[in-house]
Amino acid sequence: KQEVTQIPAALSVPEGENLVLNCSFTDSAIYNLQWFRQDPGKGLTSLLLIQSSQREQTSGRLNASLDKSSGRSTLYIAASQPGDSATYLCAVRLDTGRRALTFGSGTRLQVQP
Amino acid sequence: DTGVSQDPRHKITKRGQNVTFRCDPISEHNRLYWYRQTLGQGPEFLTYFQNEAQLEKSRLLSDRFSAERPKGSFSTLEIQRTEQGDSAMYLCASSGLLENSPLHFGNGTRLTVT
Numbered sequence: 001k002q003e004v005t006q007i008p009a010a011l012s013v014p015e016g017e018n019l020v021l022n023c024s025f026t027d028s029a030i031y032n033l034q035w036f037r038q039d040p041g042k043g044l045t046s047l048l049l050i051q052s053s054q055r056e057q058t059s060g061r062l063n064a065s066l067d068k069s070s071g072r073s074t075l076y077i078a079a080s081q082p083g084d085s086a087t088y089l090c091a092v093r094l095d096t097g098r099r100a101l102t103f104g105s106g107t108r109l110q111v112q113p
Numbered sequence: 114d115t116g117v118s119q120d121p122r123h124k125i126t127k128r129g130q131n132v133t134f135r136c137d138p139i140s141e142h143n144r145l146y147w148y149r150q151t152l153g154q155g156p157e158f159l160t161y162f163q164n165e166a167q168l169e170k171s172r173l174l175s176d177r178f179s180a181e182r183p184k185g186s187f188s189t190l191e192i193q194r195t196e197q198g199d200s201a202m203y204l205c206a207s208s209g210l211l212e213n214s215p216l217h218f219g220n221g222t223r224l225t226v227t
Contacts, residue, residue, distance in 0.1 A: 004155070032213055043117070043204055043218030044156070051213055089155050098169055099144070101216070103155030 006104035021075040023090035031095040117219035138207030148204040
């Protein structure tokens with residue numbers, strides 16, 4: 001059974017800092033990995049999707065990397081802003097033909113102005 | 114593109130009652146998903162439709178849960194004989210047919226069973 005772990009569970013940083021969020025998964029036979037953002041009381045917003053054959057994806061100040069063999073992904077946020085405050089979740093889809101995603105519990109990020 | 118819409122936003126019900134939630138996906142999306150999320154946890158997969166066909170169901174979806182997507186557009190999720198353990202946020206998502214299409218989530222229906 002796929003398990004997804006995110007460390008740290010919570011993180012508080014001053015505005016302007018660069019930061020890294022970590023995601024690990026136990027079954028490396030994945031089809032893709034996605035990073036999402038969730039604001040309190042809201043649904044999830046897709047940030048980046050990395051296919052299993054890719055090593056990284058970038059969107060603006062966000063960069064996600066994937067090391068499938070070691071079961072790890074990182075989300076790098078450059079020059080953090082208070083508006084980045086949210087919970088960040090990673091999710092993996094197994095390479096089984098099934099479409100279900102397995103999510104981690106998320107990292108709750110607070111960027112202090 | 115008005116996004117994924119879910120109704121109601123909040124539902125409070127007494128244990129033993131039946132509840133039904135509705136999800137309207139992004140209009141051109143063929144794939145529709147239901148997830149459940151409890152406080153402090155990531156979403157857990159419940160079920161997946163491609164058009165009107167229900168192609169995947171989680172073991173979490175007990176006999177008291179049923180989901181439909183009769184015309185391949187909106188979907189409903191019904192919970193019969195609700196229990197306090199059913200209290201959670203129920204999230205709907207949709208995606209296009211391309212294999213790596215990202216999921217678009219609605220804002221969810223928060224269910225409280227008293």
